Amino acid sequence: MKSLRARRFKRFYEQIFLSRLFALLSGWLFSVALPALLYWGPSVLHNVNSGQRTALLATSIAFVLSHFSTKYILVNYPGGQSQGLIFTQVLMCYGTLIIGTLLLRTEVSRALLVASGVAALLWVHIEYITTRAYFRPKFAIIPGGFADEVLALPDCDARLLACLDLQGVRYDGIVADFERIDRDAERFLTTCALTNVPVYNAKSVYETLSGRVKIDKMSENNIGSLLPSTAYELTKSLIDWTIVVITLPIVLPLSVLTACLIRLESPGPAIYKQDRVGRGNRVFTIYKFRSMRFDRNATEQFAGQDDPRVTRVGRIIRKLRIDEVPQFFNVLKGEMSLIGPRPEQPSFVQEFDKKIPFYSYRHVVKPGITGWAQVRHGYAAGSDETRVKIEHDFYYIKNCSLSLDFFIIFLTFRTMLTGFGAR
Structure with a gap:
């Protein structure tokens, strides 16, 4: 079941005012036609030149993409009903349009694009606030x-x-x-x-x-459904590699700067290595920027949100998720993906496997740098909270798709801005 839509509104006027067509047309008038009318004046109603026609087409495309992408997220995914995600969607659509016109050197008014983007952002929020109660199941x-x-x-x-x-x-x-x-x-x-x-x-x-699958109520049919398709996994691996390679010109200088700051603040290596359990219960070496004081003899334990071992640089790179950047190397080696369940240490896996049923089934997919459990639940400090995170992991495995992966990326940006779930 992908979505639960409101179906109780069957009266004629409800069918009109709550329809997608009405929302699209009224939103276009407010977000595209009104800014154009205010910017060019009433004369545009009688005589539209080629430049104005291009601008109207560009702003219309951006608004339509914003409308359908926000509706898709609001309806299809748990946690999608967030004003922060609405802002991100509209900003991405109009930002992509503005960058595209600059790269293609298209003759179009940037001021109108910005005005239309602001109007679209305002309209989508107004629509969300006024109709939220009607579309709540x-x-x-x-x-x-x-x-x-x-x-x-x-x-x-x-x-x-x-x-x-x-x-x-x-x-x-x-x-x-x-x-x-x-x-x-x-x-x-x-x-x-x-x-x-x-x-x-x-x-x-x-x-x-x-956004969770209850692991204590699973049956053989549930387990059989927790297997992603081969086509999806191949496509996802190709996208992982492409993103890592494309971002290298940004990632490499950022990594050098981060490593220098870590070494300047505290002694010890800048890169921290640790064994983790990956796909198929295979142990691999994970790489992270060191965010704590170096202690070679330290015992394995959960890193708390306010852990006193965290350095000043470490606190910043954790919040911004920069400490995970070296795992791009794990992605290139095929040990990890950009999106997936977070890998745990072998000793923790052995412990949780005894306490939580089906725990190791989360290893049917590659572990990820970020994942559904991280952006939905955040930090987990013990068995009970880990159980909840595993339920989120199983939901991801059961429903994994490229659209869900992109939704997780949006939520990850929110995490980077707010610090929710950073550890």
Whole structure:
């Protein structure tokens, strides 16, 4: 299940005002037509020259891309309903357009592009704030089993059914644990489906809204679905290599500067090496910029968010994720990917494998420099929090795709700006 769309609005005026076409047209008038009218004046309504036509086309393309990309993220991914991500999407679309016109030396008003971008940013936020309540899923929950887990989720309006009757209330769907319902509930769900009210399995709804796969409720079918396709893995590896090679002119000077600052602040090597467990439970050597005081005899332990061993330079490079840059070498060696579950130390893997069921199944894919668990959950300091991170890892493995990888990249930029999850 990729998304849970609002389906309860079936009246004529609701179908119009909440439709994508209405949102697209009204947004275009506000973000493209209005800035052009204010910039060129009313005369543009009667006589449009080639330069103005090019500018209108460019701003229209940027707005349409911003509209559809933000809608895609808002609907399809847990955590996508974030104003920070909306800002990033609009900025990326208009920024790419402005850079493209500069490189191609296209005759178009940069001032109009910027004005349209600001208007689009304002409009998308207004649309998000005013329509958020309408597109928030509203579910009727049949109690029992996994359905009770859905009631605790913050991203939906889940209401417990006291009896098998909707009582005239409009819902986007009925949620039940299909393995725990009786025959009366089965008949009720059938009646709902026949009246065009969607019926959902509680486990699928939980995974879609939380971005987690419950590891203590997995079956053989779940395990079989946690296998990414060969085509996806080959494409992802090619993209990893391409990104690493293209960014080398920036990464190499940054690495030299970082290494010098580390050596100047504290004695010891600038690059820190450690054994980690990767794909197929194979142990490999990971490379990081050293962010702590050097101690050759230190025992393995979790690095806390406020760990006193962290140096001043280390605190900065951790927040900005610069300490992970040497892992580009691991990517080139084929040991890691840019996106994937974070690799752990062998001793931790042995410990967690005893406490957490299916823990080692996270090693069916290459570990990553950043990942779904890092951007969704952040720092984990023990078995309980690690269990939650593993549930996020399993969600990524089960739903891995290039679009999800790009979404994780957006969330990683947010992490770099806020420091959430930095360790």
